[in-house]
Amino acid sequence: MFDARILGTGSFLPERIVPNTELEEKMDTSDEWIQQRTGIRERRYVEEGVGTSDLGLKASQRALRSAGLTANDIDFIIFATLSPDYNFPGCGCLLQDKLGIGNIGALDVRNQCTGFIYSLSIAHQFVRTGTYQHILVVGAEVHSTGLEMHTRGREVAVIFGDGAGAVVVGKSSNDQRKILSSHLHSEGKFAKKLWIEAPSSIQQPRLTKEMLQQGRHYPRMEGRYVFKHAVDRMQQSVREGLEANNLKLSDVKLLILHQANLRISEAVVRALKISPDRVFNNIQIYGNTTAASIPIALDEATRQGKIGSGDLIVLAAFGSGFTWGATVLKW
Ligand code: COA
Numbered sequence: 001m002f003d004a005r006i007l008g009t010g011s012f013l014p015e016r017i018v019p020n021t022e023l024e025e026k027m028d029t030s031d032e033w034i035q036q037r038t039g040i041r042e043r044r045y046v047e048e049g050v051g052t053s054d055l056g057l058k059a060s061q062r063a064l065r066s067a068g069l070t071a072n073d074i075d076f077i078i079f080a081t082l083s084p085d086y087n088f089p090g091c092g093c094l095l096q097d098k099l100g101i102g103n104i105g106a107l108d109v110r111n112q113c114t115g116f117i118y119s120l121s122i123a124h125q126f127v128r129t130g131t132y133q134h135i136l137v138v139g140a141e142v143h144s145t146g147l148e149m150h151t152r153g154r155e156v157a158v159i160f161g162d163g164a165g166a167v168v169v170g171k172s173s174n175d176q177r178k179i180l181s182s183h184l185h186s187e188g189k190f191a192k193k194l195w196i197e198a199p200s201s202i203q204q205p206r207l208t209k210e211m212l213q214q215g216r217h218y219p220r221m222e223g224r225y226v227f228k229h230a231v232d233r234m235q236q237s238v239r240e241g242l243e244a245n246n247l248k249l250s251d252v253k254l255l256i257l258h259q260a261n262l263r264i265s266e267a268v269v270r271a272l273k274i275s276p277d278r279v280f281n282n283i284q285i286y287g288n289t290t291a292a293s294i295p296i297a298l299d300e301a302t303r304q305g306k307i308g309s310g311d312l313i314v315l316a317a318f319g320s321g322f323t324w325g326a327t328v329l330k331w
Contacts, residue, residue: 004127004170004179006329007134008067009299012058013286014044018144023158028151032296034158043161043287045144051085053094055164055270056140059295060095063166069134070282071099074168076132077106078122080115080139080291082320083146084108087199091168095138112194113258113319114184115139115291116165120315120327121182133170139291140164146196148218156219158262161287165295176309177331179247183240186323190229194221194320213322230260231267237316237326238272245328249274253311253331256303258318259283259293280306290319 019042020031034040038287046055056079064071079092090108111118116139123135143160147153172178198216199206211217234257242249255278257265262283269276280301294315301307311331318324 001040001128004076004124004169005172005177006179007069007170007177008065008166009061009108009138009165009167009284009295009302010059010062010064010066011163011296011299012055012062013059013163013296014046014050014055016045016047017042018045020158025150027154027157029154029158036043037261037263038159039284040159042164046142046162047126052081052083052140052142052164053085053091053098053210055142055162056081056091056095056166057098058303059140059164059166060099060136060138063136063168067168067170069168071101072273073134074099074101076126076135076137077103077104078109078119078135078137079106080109080111080119081141082110082112082115082290083141083143093142099222111319111323112291112321113260113288113293114321114323114325115323116294117182117315117317118184118323120167120169120179121184121325124182127169127171135169136166136293137169138166139295141290141292143290146218148215152215153218155223156221159288161289163289163292165292165299167295167298175330178329180245180330181241181282181327182325182327183237183244184292185233185237185323187322190322191320193225193322195219227261227264229322230264231271233318233322233324234258234264234316235268235270237266237324238314241314241316241328247312247328252278252314254307254313255279256294256297256301256313256315258316259286259297260288260318271330
């Protein structure tokens, strides 16, 4: 077995900034409500015609640059998203083509906000066994084209934003930026607490005019329910990851939580009884970017010098499924 490490990180956010005040024009909401309940001030939206694989491409190119590699060095792609360009094929294949590289394997992971944690754990196992040398792991989302921009959809619409993050995972020749372990969970009985129902393969046709009128093709969420589970599960995941490695909370330099809601992060901090400055947050300016939120945050934390050599980092996520999990890294 080999050790696996993160060789490089990258992220990409679309240029178009959408402040809360812009949403006030489309639905019954207010900048004050959004900031108070979620911490979000603004998010980014793509321009028309830009897809999730395009954002993934830009983040991948940056991750490759930071790893000192070229696209041709990559021998496997893992792409986490809940908003693929098309129902099928997945974004991994589209990214393989956009990178202009050989016929390497490309896997799409559909674990929503926990997608990046699941993807990283798959990359870890492939590198550990020596199957692949350099795996591109991408989390990217375009939410803006799929939100209900009216009062009926406001609970969800104000939260999500577009963006992408990527890392290159490879064999470790030293102890830096090492992946120690990942811990994955799901609880499908809560699938309908946060979901998009249509188009659905259990109906024929999969999408009807009536479904469109009822807005069943938009994400729906029981906000309070999701909130409570997110806090419980993320803090449990952090503890599980630390225990598995015989580490303590006091060993952690930085906690990178999925950026779901600033109040969720604050509640996890309170539950873990750690100081707020040991948790990284950027939801204020990007909103919730689902599978992209952790790799974006990891990239920014690295570039802002918040993580240094030897630091212990814990990544934790929770999302639709329900799914949740954590990854422990020694930077
Ligand atoms: N603007 C203004 N009012 C809104 C609103 C919006 N965008 N969205 C909901 N409201 C209203 C509700 O209709 C409700 O009105 P009512 O009291 O008349 O019924 C009121 O605000 C309070 O709603 P409530 O659900 O109690 O608010 P909350 O404090 O739970 O915050 C969320 C709502 C969605 C921000 C919060 O529940 C949340 O963040 N949940 C988890 C979301 C999440 O992380 N999802 C992704 C998981 S990975």
